[in-house]
Amino acid sequence: MAVSEGLYQRMLKKIQKSESGCWLWAGATTNGYGTQALPGYGPNRRAHVLMYEHHFGPVSEGMVVCHKCNVKLCVRPAVVGRLNWRSSSELVEPTLG
Numbered sequence: 001m002a003v004s005e006g007l008y009q010r011m012l013k014k015i016q017k018s019e020s021g022c023w024l025w026a027g028a029t030t031n032g033y034g035t036q037a038l039p040g041y042g043p044n045r046r047a048h049v050l051m052y053e054h055h056f057g058p059v060s061e062g063m064v065v066c067h068k069c070n071v072k073l074c075v076r077p078a079v080v081g082r083l084n085w086r087s088s089s090e091l092v093e094p095t096l097g
């Protein structure tokens, strides 16, 4: 899924940075997760996944984006990781600060 620079800038405006370092999503939510409409991909894409892919590239098959901080609303790319649930649940740490 490709997030345009314009859409990314609009997403940043929906984020409130907390003192703990989380980027809390202040936009629409589904089941406690932030959601963002993405043209061509539907109205309820997971906001943290879009943020992650914008910074680090597509999440490959067999990988899920998870929250290291355990905050569902958090969309900060640096605190989500790719969890490989097919082989030994290894967490791939992102490198962006």
Ligand SMILES: [Zn+2]
Binding pocket: 021, 022, 023, 069, 070, 071, 074, 075, 076, 079
């Ligand atoms: Zn967080």
